[in-house]
Amino acid sequence: EAMLAASGLVLYLSDALLYTVVK
Secondary structure (H helix, E strand, O other), X not given: OHHHHHXXXXXXXXXXXXXXXXX
C-alpha cells in the first residue's frame, strides 16, 4: 500500500513537472 502511494506521488510529481516544462 505504501509502495502504491509512493508510485502515485512520483507520477503526480513527474506530471506536474512535465506540465511546467510544456507551459
